[in-house]
Amino acid sequence: MSNELELGSEFEAVLLYLKESRGFDFTGYKRTSLARRVRRRMAQVGIDAYSEYVDHLQVDPEEFNALFNTILINVTGFFRDPEAWDVLRSDLVPALLAERSPEDQIRIWSAGCASGEEAYTLAMVFAEAIGPDRFRQRVKIYATDVDEEALAQARHAAYPESAVEKVPPDMVGTYFERQGNQYTFRKDLRRSVIFGRNDLVQDAPISRIDLLVCRNTLMYFNAETQSKILGRLHFALAPRGLLFLGKAEMLLSHSRIFDPVDLKRRVFRKTTAATVGLGHFAAQSFAHERTTEIRGLAQLRDHAFSASPVAQVVVTGEDVVALVNQQAELVFGLSNRDLGRPLRDLEVSYRPVELRAYVEQAKVERRGIRIKDVEWQRGPGEAIWLEIHVNPLVDGDNGLLGVSIVFHDVTAARALLDELAHANRQLESAYEELQSTNEELETTNEELQSTVEELETTNEELQSTNEELETMNEELQSTNDELQAINDALRERSVELDEVNDFLESVLTSIRSGVVVVDGEMRVVAWNFGAEDLWGLRQDEAVGQHLLNLDIGMPVAELRPTVRAALQDLHFAETKTMAAVNRRGKRISLRVHCGPLRTPGGEIRGGILLMEGTEPA
Ligand SMILES: C[S@@+](CC[C@H](N)C(=O)[O-])C[C@H]1O[C@@H](n2cnc3c(N)ncnc32)[C@H](O)[C@@H]1O
Numbered sequence: 001m002s003n004e005l006e007l008g009s010e011f012e013a014v015l016l017y018l019k020e021s022r023g024f025d026f027t028g029y030k031r032t033s034l035a036r037r038v039r040r041r042m043a044q045v046g047i048d049a050y051s052e053y054v055d056h057l058q059v060d061p062e063e064f065n066a067l068f069n070t071i072l073i074n075v076t077g078f079f080r081d082p083e084a085w086d087v088l089r090s091d092l093v094p095a096l097l098a099e100r101s102p103e104d105q106i107r108i109w110s111a112g113c114a115s116g117e118e119a120y121t122l123a124m125v126f127a128e129a130i131g132p133d134r135f136r137q138r139v140k141i142y143a144t145d146v147d148e149e150a151l152a153q154a155r156h157a158a159y160p161e162s163a164v165e166k167v168p169p170d171m172v173g174t175y176f177e178r179q180g181n182q183y184t185f186r187k188d189l190r191r192s193v194i195f196g197r198n199d200l201v202q203d204a205p206i207s208r209i210d211l212l213v214c215r216n217t218l219m220y221f222n223a224e225t226q227s228k229i230l231g232r233l234h235f236a237l238a239p240r241g242l243l244f245l246g247k248a249e250m251l252l253s254h255s256r257i258f259d260p261v262d263l264k265r266r267v268f269r270k271t272t273a274a275t276v277g278l279g280h281f282a283a284q285s286f287a288h289e290r291t292t293e294i295r296g297l298a299q300l301r302d303h304a305f306s307a308s309p310v311a312q313v314v315v316t317g318e319d320v321v322a323l324v325n326q327q328a329e330l331v332f333g334l335s336n337r338d339l340g341r342p343l344r345d346l347e348v349s350y351r352p353v354e355l356r357a358y359v360e361q362a363k364v365e366r367r368g369i370r371i372k373d374v375e376w377q378r379g380p381g382e383a384i385w386l387e388i389h390v391n392p393l394v395d396g397d398n399g400l401l402g403v404s405i406v407f408h409d410v411t412a413a414r415a416l417l418d419e420l421a422h423a424n425r426q427l428e429s430a431y432e433e434l435q436s437t438n439e440e441l442e443t444t445n446e447e448l449q450s451t452v453e454e455l456e457t458t459n460e461e462l463q464s465t466n467e468e469l470e471t472m473n474e475e476l477q478s479t480n481d482e483l484q485a486i487n488d489a490l491r492e493r494s495v496e497l498d499e500v501n502d503f504l505e506s507v508l509t510s511i512r513s514g515v516v517v518v519d520g521e522m523r524v525v526a527w528n529f530g531a532e533d534l535w536g537l538r539q540d541e542a543v544g545q546h547l548l549n550l551d552i553g554m555p556v557a558e559l560r561p562t563v564r565a566a567l568q569d570l571h572f573a574e575t576k577t578m579a580a581v582n583r584r585g586k587r588i589s590l591r592v593h594c595g596p597l598r599t600p601g602g603e604i605r606g607g608i609l610l611m612e613g614t615e616p617a
Pocket residue numbers: 072073074075076077080111112113114115118144145146147150198199200201214215216217220246439
């Protein structure tokens with residue numbers, strides 16, 4: 001309770017928001033574990049304050065589902081708590097079937113069925129008991145939950161291998177079809193299982209149920225809501241219907257409406273309110289022969305009657321007060337003066353309970369009647385509890401002598417019972433709390449497990465990426481080696497080319513005459529030292545220039561037709577003499593020999609000009 005108070009109004013505001021915006025009422029759930037789940041979700045979205053979380057719920061429509069999934073713990077399984085299912089299969093179901101005729105319909109309700117394993121377990125148990133054909137004809141299993149997502153899974157009826165591990169192996173073959181890693185529940189039997197949404201707190205229960213299975217669901221609710229739900233479950237059951245709860249759910253505090261059938265396995269039967277017959281008290285005289293020998297026996301009997309600590313009034317067959325003991329005088333203010341008066345004239349005949357009808361009934365039926373739980377307000381603030389026994393007194397021939405009315409004061413016993421009930425409730429709730437914490441841990445564990453599995457997958461992916469990278473690396477390495485080899489070869493070629501170039505350069509340099517080589521476009525590609533000496537233009541100034549654009553003392557325009565012809569005719573060769581001006585500004589006579597530059601294959605790739613200048617004497 002203190003915990004509930006500590007949670008405070010901000011938490012209540014979250015619950016109120018959920019109720020008003022989504023119509024889902026969590027107020028009947030146990031506060032401590034509810035708050036724990038809400039805080040858990042808040043931590044997942046990085047929110048610390050309840051008020052901030054309400055804002056978050058308002059702006060993010062998906063958040064409600066996520067919260068709902070965190071709050072509603074769907075832990076379940078086939079044949080969950082196998083020991084209890086064993087007893088159900090071996091004892092309780094056969095007994096339930098034996099109590100009904102072979103044609104009777106059997107109505108079963110799995111309330112809080114989560115993803116359906118419990119409902120299909122019930123289907124298997126009953127199909128085993130009566131055979132699949134009779135099962136289809138006689139059995140209806142209603143399976144309900146408040147969680148639509150869980151119901152969708154249940155309707156799908158397909159489960160992973162890990163889920164069916166708990167099903168006895170021979171049943172797996174009989175009741176499931178395997179498709180890869182999925183096990184699907186048999187379709188012909190699946191049709192007898194009807195799934196639907198039902199909120200145990202708010203919705204009307206299903207009726208005329210022979211077996212109601214509500215396991216590991218009640219424990220999430222507080223005592224008040226549990227009582228309310230149990231009232232509905234009681235209503236749902238047919239006479240002598242059975243209620244099968246989870247192992248943490250004991251029902252000790254609801255023993256008035258449910259009788260235990262197997263307390264250990266949490267199986268109960270709906271009680272029908274029964275008056276308890278006590279049998280009749282024959283006013284049987286003691287064995288005459290012996291008692292007549294005891295002197296003063298009548299006086300002894302009177303004193304014993306009078307001194308009894310239990311209040312007692314005896315009336316005759318005509319309802320006239322015959323005997324009143326001391327305790328009755330004390331408790332009800334009776335006295336000797338009341339002897340001989342009709343019972344109806346005394347207050348005790350109608351207060352604290354209307355006695356006359358019971359006295360009449362005891363006389364007519366000749367059996368004792370017990371009136372339980374009679375509260376009597378003796379004075380201000382002084383309530384006592386009575387259990388009244390009304391017994392007919394008959395002689396040996398069943399002739400009526402009178403009626404004894406005994407008032408047992410059960411106030412102390414009742415207080416003890418109340419304390420016991422209170423202790424039981426606390427025990428139940430502690431046990432349930434333990435179980436629900438256990439289930440929370442199971443979900444957390446499952447979540448951790450799936451995180452571990454995800455990490456393992458990521459790890460495997462990384463590993464394979466790593467292996468791919470290693471292969472790529474090896475490929476790159478070999479490509480690199482190949483490139484290196486090509487590079488080395490190129491470098492060798494380059495050295496060779498350099499050598500060839502050096503050789504050609506030195507040939508060109510060693511020729512005293514001017515040598516000019518042009519390409520097909522007449523651009524200068526080689527300009528030797530002799531040409532430099534003749535025209536005063538350095539190699540780096542001449543190479544790349546168009547021959548006809550060179551600003552030198554040679555009349556290049558005159559050479560144009562000759563060079564053109566050399567560029568077009570493989571066999572062309574011409575020697576020309578012309579006037580020119582050398583680099584020193586002296587007039588010279590220039591002899592120019594021009595021909596094509598040939599490739600080894602015999603193609604023209606440019607022209608070559610050899611020049612020699614002579615200064616006039
Ligand atoms: C722990 S599971 C129990 C599943 C199954 N009965 C078993 O014992 O294996 C509890 C189920 O109760 C459902 N539940 C919670 N509140 C409910 C409500 N108000 N009405 C109906 N079902 C509810 C949850 O959605 C969840 O599926």
